[in-house]
Amino acid sequence: MTVHDLPSINAALNATAAVLLIWGYMLIRRKRIQTHRKVMLAAFATSSLFLICYIVYHAQVGSVHFPKTGAIRTVYFTILITHTTLALTVPVLAIITLRRGLTGRFDKHRQIARWTLPIWLYVSITGVVVYLMLYHM
Numbered sequence: 001m002t003v004h005d006l007p008s009i010n011a012a013l014n015a016t017a018a019v020l021l022i023w024g025y026m027l028i029r030r031k032r033i034q035t036h037r038k039v040m041l042a043a044f045a046t047s048s049l050f051l052i053c054y055i056v057y058h059a060q061v062g063s064v065h066f067p068k069t070g071a072i073r074t075v076y077f078t079i080l081i082t083h084t085t086l087a088l089t090v091p092v093l094a095i096i097t098l099r100r101g102l103t104g105r106f107d108k109h110r111q112i113a114r115w116t117l118p119i120w121l122y123v124s125i126t127g128v129v130v131y132l133m134l135y136h137m
Helices: 003-029 033-061 071-087 090-102 106-135
Strands: none
Touching (some): 003 106, 033 090, 071 106
16 A cells, blocks of 8 residues: 555545444434444544545645646535535534533533534545545546
8 A cells, every 4th residue: 555545545434434424323313322322433433544544645745736627626626615614623523522422411412413413424425526526537
């Protein structure tokens, strides 16, 4: 494995996090609390590993420029800007949400999870979209 394999690994980690988030949501809706807890911890671990790989990659390679022009460039940057802006909030939101759930403050956990889940899910999915647009278009 080289540093140039990291974008693909990062996309796989983002996709895995998205699947885990959806699964975790389905579990809690079915009142499967212990399994929900394990799945959400796995989602957090997966996203944390993504962040480490992302930092390592960009520390080595720097920024990667989108080479396309025209309307697709506007689409790419619209997705990238919303992705990046919301991605900045995910670590804080995820930590607060997990902490409240793990400490049994379920009313507060639910309040913030209503915001954390859609933002985290959007960031995970658009991370894969950005990867596909940047490396496979």
